[in-house]
Amino acid sequence: MNQSSLAFVRAVFREYYAKARLQAPPAIETREFGFLQFGEKSIIRHLSFSNIEQVRKFAAENGPASISYSTAYYRYPDRQPMVAKEPYRFDLAFDIDADHIPTKCKRQHDFWFCQICDVRGPGVRKKCPVCHSEVVLAKFVCPECMNAAKEHVRNLIDILEGELGLRMQQVQISFSGRRGFHVRIFDEEVGGLTSEERREIVDYILLKEIEPRRHGFAFEQRGGKRVLASGPAVREGAISRRIVQVVKRYLEAVEKKALAMPSFLRPSGALLKEGEVVWENLGLRTYDEIRQLIECANEYAGVSLDPMVTCDDARLLRMP
Ligand SMILES: [Zn+2]
Ligand SMILES: [Zn+2]
Structure with missing residues (x-):
């Protein structure tokens, strides 16, 4: 953008913020705010406001491209460096990016x-x-990518609510400003989690580091060959059920050639029969390959997340 068109969009946004109704985050006085100016790459950070009206006024004066605020609650949100802010609580936040979902489009x-x-x-x-x-x-x-991202948001909410038992009254879903969505949970219960604990939640959602033996996967020797003989049963719990669901949808897409055949699959027959996975036909040889299958399937049909956003204590996310 040249200088005169920059000045023009800033003026448009100043006018917009002059009348905008912004939604205040919980405990606004504890948040660090950031403003991205048009034509600039870095955001102005370390600002703090005691009410939403002050935020609106600041935006009406500066005409920013976007406003963001911290997932952290700080004692001193405007202090620098970061440690001097003294964070004491965090929203649980997730970033779902259409970019990372391997849609066929x-x-x-x-x-x-x-x-x-x-x-x-x-x-x-x-x-x-x-x-x-x-x-x-x-x-x-494209719209197909965005639909996949929405589907992943729904899957994420199902896990948080159905499996982790989080109350979802205080959830905010917003466009991330890139190619997907931010899901932010303002909840007393999750506010005290450390970044390590949030990392564990991410691993749980992403079906990472699964121990295949605990979910019904077993190899057998057949005619001198090591063959995967069984997989998880849906009744064996939430994780097993999720593994079966995502693997099924992933294999359906592979069979329809919507996805390329991954290198760890060496099919020796139909991958699915009457809607069920035929584990012995997949040609998986090691527990590592099983983990690979689960992670790829989850990325396609479960929840594809950027773990950094959930675990980074200093993150600012856009206001809706
Ligand atoms: Zn697309
Ligand atoms: Zn080349």
Whole structure:
């Protein structure tokens, strides 16, 4: 944007904030605020306000592109450095980004480009097939991507409410300003969690570090070959049920060729029969491959999260 168009959008946003009704976060006086100015990359941070009217006035004077505030509650929100702010509580916040969900539309609207060989191709990949150097990715978001992100938000809410028993009266879902959503829970119960405890919740949601043996996975020797003979049963609890659900949906997408066949699957027959997973046909050889399958399936059909946003104590997230 050139200087005159920058001045123009700032004026438009000043006018917008002059009349805007902003929603105050709980305990507004304990939050650090940040303002992103048009035409600038970094945000103005370390600001604090005692009520929402002050925030609105500041925005009406400056015409920011966005306003964000901390997930932390601080004793001294405007002090620097960060430790001097003395955080004492945190919202539980999640970031669901359509970018990370491997929807099949990505093959249509994303492409990669190798600057060394000057070749390009559709979809997402890490390395150039010719020279094996890192490629540049051009990523876009379409309604199908956003629908997948919404579905993941619903799945996340189901886990938080249904499995972790969190009361969802105080949940805020907002557009993240990038390509997805922020889910923020203002709740007494979760406010005191440490970043380590929040990391554990993230791992639980992402089905990370699953111990396959505890969920019914078992290998057998058949004709001199190690074969996965069984998988989880839905009745064995919330995690087993979730594993079965996401793996089913993932394998359906692989069968329909909406997703590429991953390297850890070596099918020796139908992946699904009458809607059920045929574990012995998947060709999985190790517990590590089982974990890989579960994590890929969860990323596609469960909840794809950026763990950083949940565990970073100093994070500012946009106001809705
Ligand atoms: Zn190349
Ligand atoms: Zn898309």
